[in-house]
Amino acid sequence: xxxxxxxxxxxxxxxxxxxxxxxxxxxxxxxxxxxxxxxxxxxxxxxxxxxxxxxxxxxxxxxxxxxxxxxxxxxxxxxxxxxxxxxxxxxxxxxxxxxxxxxxxxxxxxxxxxx
Amino acid sequence: xxxxxxxxxxxxxxxxxxxxxxxxxxxxxxxxxxxxxxxxxxxxxxxxxxxxxxxxxxxxxxxxxxxxxxxxxxxxxxxxxxxxxxxxxxxxxxxxxxxxxxxxxxxxx
Numbered sequence: 001x002x003x004x005x006x007x008x009x010x011x012x013x014x015x016x017x018x019x020x021x022x023x024x025x026x027x028x029x030x031x032x033x034x035x036x037x038x039x040x041x042x043x044x045x046x047x048x049x050x051x052x053x054x055x056x057x058x059x060x061x062x063x064x065x066x067x068x069x070x071x072x073x074x075x076x077x078x079x080x081x082x083x084x085x086x087x088x089x090x091x092x093x094x095x096x097x098x099x100x101x102x103x104x105x106x107x108x109x110x111x112x113x114x115x
Numbered sequence: 116x117x118x119x120x121x122x123x124x125x126x127x128x129x130x131x132x133x134x135x136x137x138x139x140x141x142x143x144x145x146x147x148x149x150x151x152x153x154x155x156x157x158x159x160x161x162x163x164x165x166x167x168x169x170x171x172x173x174x175x176x177x178x179x180x181x182x183x184x185x186x187x188x189x190x191x192x193x194x195x196x197x198x199x200x201x202x203x204x205x206x207x208x209x210x211x212x213x214x215x216x217x218x219x220x221x222x223x224x
Contacts, residue, residue: 031209041216042216043159045211048209091158103161
């Protein structure tokens with residue numbers, strides 16, 4: 001069964017450093033998303049991406065964040081200058097969309113720890 | 116008012132019990148409804164989509180009441196492996212998913 005994959009599973013970084021989180025969505029899916037979950041809190045939307053551009057972003061997704069689909073398979077989230085409060089699980093999700101399906105499938109997540 | 120509200124639990128039930136979770140949502144423009152399951156420190160996994168006519172998948176039954184903006188999940192014959200957090204989730208088709216805080220279920224022997 002196809003699945004979303006994410007790397008790395010755990011990233012430790014120092015405050016102020018740049019990190020890139022990587023995702024490989026399910027191959028025939030057209031919509032891509034990043035969510036995050038701070039420990040003990042609910043899952044929160046960050047950004048959605050369709051047709052090679054951002055379709056929606058949340059208040060959390062400020063100028064420090066960017067997304068890219070550099071090739072036909074990868075979808076990346078970059079945090080330019082990490083803060084302590086960026087420590088969270090980051091989940092990538094993808095969805096087929098259209099007449100296919102509106103169900104979003106999640107990757108296993110990257111645990112980001114900012115020290 | 117929260118967009119999606121759930122009772123946080125925990126619900127502690129013995130194996131074999133029937134347990135029901137409820138959820139309300141505030142945005143009447145919501146079009147798609149889901150139950151996800153999340154194990155500790157893992158990703159949300161889609162349990163089932165919820166349709167207006169109600170739908171069943173084995174021991175799991177989901178219901179949607181659009182007029183009341185209310186979604187439910189019923190689990191029959193609980194198993195130890197059902198222990199997890201159950202997330203009520205809504206969206207508007209291709210939009211972001213809006214998550215509830217989740218209801219924790221603990222099934223004991």
